[in-house]
Amino acid sequence: MTSPVPASRIPEAVHRRRWAILGVLMLALLIVVLDNSILNVAIKTIATPAPTGLGATQSEIEWAINSYTLVFAGLLFTAGLVGDRVGRKKVLLAGTLVFGIGSALAAESGTPNQLIAYRAVMALGAAFVMPATLAVLMNVFERHEQPKAIGIWAGGVGLAIAIGPITGGALLDHFWWGSVFLINVPIVVIALVLMAWLVPDSRDPRPGRLDPIGVVLSVVGLVLLVYGIIKGGELADFTDPKVLATIIAGVVVLAVFVVFEKRTAHPSLDVSYFRNKVFSAAMSAIALVFFALMGVTFFGVFYTQSVRGYSPLESGLLMLPLAVAQLLFAPRARLIVDRFGNRATTTGGLLVIAATLAAFATFEADTPIWLLEVVFFLMGTGMAHIMTPTSVVIMQALPREKAGSASALSNTFRQVGGALGIAVLGSVLATSYRNGIEDKLGALPPNLRDTAAESIEATLGIAEKLGPRGEALVTPANDAFLHAMHVTALCGTGVALIGAVVTALFLPGRTPAAPQGEKEQEMVTAMD
Numbered sequence: 001m002t003s004p005v006p007a008s009r010i011p012e013a014v015h016r017r018r019w020a021i022l023g024v025l026m027l028a029l030l031i032v033v034l035d036n037s038i039l040n041v042a043i044k045t046i047a048t049p050a051p052t053g054l055g056a057t058q059s060e061i062e063w064a065i066n067s068y069t070l071v072f073a074g075l076l077f078t079a080g081l082v083g084d085r086v087g088r089k090k091v092l093l094a095g096t097l098v099f100g101i102g103s104a105l106a107a108e109s110g111t112p113n114q115l116i117a118y119r120a121v122m123a124l125g126a127a128f129v130m131p132a133t134l135a136v137l138m139n140v141f142e143r144h145e146q147p148k149a150i151g152i153w154a155g156g157v158g159l160a161i162a163i164g165p166i167t168g169g170a171l172l173d174h175f176w177w178g179s180v181f182l183i184n185v186p187i188v189v190i191a192l193v194l195m196a197w198l199v200p201d202s203r204d205p206r207p208g209r210l211d212p213i214g215v216v217l218s219v220v221g222l223v224l225l226v227y228g229i230i231k232g233g234e235l236a237d238f239t240d241p242k243v244l245a246t247i248i249a250g251v252v253v254l255a256v257f258v259v260f261e262k263r264t265a266h267p268s269l270d271v272s273y274f275r276n277k278v279f280s281a282a283m284s285a286i287a288l289v290f291f292a293l294m295g296v297t298f299f300g301v302f303y304t305q306s307v308r309g310y311s312p313l314e315s316g317l318l319m320l321p322l323a324v325a326q327l328l329f330a331p332r333a334r335l336i337v338d339r340f341g342n343r344a345t346t347t348g349g350l351l352v353i354a355a356t357l358a359a360f361a362t363f364e365a366d367t368p369i370w371l372l373e374v375v376f377f378l379m380g381t382g383m384a385h386i387m388t389p390t391s392v393v394i395m396q397a398l399p400r401e402k403a404g405s406a407s408a409l410s411n412t413f414r415q416v417g418g419a420l421g422i423a424v425l426g427s428v429l430a431t432s433y434r435n436g437i438e439d440k441l442g443a444l445p446p447n448l449r450d451t452a453a454e455s456i457e458a459t460l461g462i463a464e465k466l467g468p469r470g471e472a473l474v475t476p477a478n479d480a481f482l483h484a485m486h487v488t489a490l491c492g493t494g495v496a497l498i499g500a501v502v503t504a505l506f507l508p509g510r511t512p513a514a515p516q517g518e519k520e521q522e523m524v525t526a527m528d
Contacts, residue, residue, distance in 0.1 A: 095128025165316030225250030295425025325380025436480030
């Protein structure tokens with residue numbers, strides 16, 4: 001680079017290998033994101049009765065996803081602080097190792113409850129991997145290269161989303177369901193070797209203290225809230241006293257968490273960051289878009305496999321356009337931001353997401369499959385133009401030394417948004433499906449009616465066991481599921497539109513290029 005840059009705080013030896021380090025960080029990111037994208041394809045198989053799967057109910061499937069998400073989100077604050085304190089490389093290595101151990105255990109799960117528990121172990125490791133990757137990135141790239149590096153990092157998410165469903169589908173076509181977790185182990189071994197060799201260590205010279213009370217309050221509050229929402233969907237009754245009590249308890253604990261964080265001298269969540277409306281809007285956009293998209297992913301697998309009859313591998317291939325779009329556009333989104341500004345780029349991305357979710361509300365059992373492919377491609381395009389600009393805003397809103405905290409906050413809001421999306425939209429799906437199928441189950445024995453009404457997979461599983469007598473249930477099950485999918489998709493559309501309004505009001509438009517030597521914090525002031 002010949003253009004003038006401020007005096008570098010990055011050692012020359014590290015600067016020379018910064019792109020190789022980015023590649024290793026993307027490999028670490030790959031194993032974390034790959035796991036979730038693989039699991040999305042395996043949901044139907046795991047819901048299938050033994051010996052093919054575990055016979056997990058819809059609520060158990062939701063918990064298999066959310067046990068990972070909630071532990072991950074609850075520990076990210078602390079993980080970022082631990083990395084800032086003891087060193088990001090050490091945390092990255094330890095987190096990757098724990099993730100690999102959890103993956104091996106999950107592959108051998110014998111019951112849905114074991115799978116839920118081992119997914120939580122995987123999340124424990126992932127919570128320390130994810131913030132460390134962005135924190136290391138911010139400490140090996142100069143400020144003027146950070147947007148490009150973050151764009152490539154975000155493109156890695158698209159690569160993982162592309163590889164995950166296809167790999168998962170291929171494994172499920174040839175091996176047992178646990179292979180989708182066992183595949184993580186060799187990747188973990190390769191990542192550990194490369195990290196130990198290439199990644200430099202860094203830490204915050206003035207790290208914050210750990211906040212165990214805040215961590216406990218945040219995890220307990222989120223678990224209670226999500227449990228209440230999922231239970232309400234399972235019962236198709238959100239007025240049930242136990243459901244209401246659990247949801248209210250979760251909200252109260254989370255409120256106590258916020259008050260405690262405001263008053264403690266060493267908060268894991270520094271509430272003062274949210275006084276910056278740009279920072280808050282970027283966080284909100286990430287949370288809302290993942291809220292909407294995770295719910296769609298949840299029902300999309302059942303649509304392609306249960307209603308349309310595609311195999312796991314075919315279902316994975318159908319999601320390829322979404323991943324390809326992210327891979328293509330995420331590294332280039334910064335060019336759109338340079339031309340049109342953060343506000344127009346992110347708001348446009350959210351409007352595209354809203355339109356694609358609305359399209360799902362029109363899909364039927366015989367909709368041409370190429371329309372689904374177009375929708376997936378546009379969905380990936382929208383995501384690419386949301387994640388890159390919001391990630392840059394969030395990471396550059398705090399000083400370089402606080403990169404671990406900024407990364408943890410970004411990922412926490414993404415994971416919490418996703419967990420609530422699965423819980424809320426999954427409950428909408430379950431409630432709508434139960435309401436649509438219950439009056440078609442009168443011919444079943446009373447002890448089977450509740451089970452059959454839990455999900456389309458449960459209904460089809462019972463229909464298969466009944467043989468010719470059960471064939472009459474297939475069409476009503478598909479019709480009830482499609483109606484439930486339409487309702488859920490419209491709810492997701494509404495959430496994406498709320499996100500578009502937030503970013504249109506509060507994200508910055510086009511801003512003049514700041515001098516290269518400008519202090520880091522001045523960028524945030526200019527945004528305000």
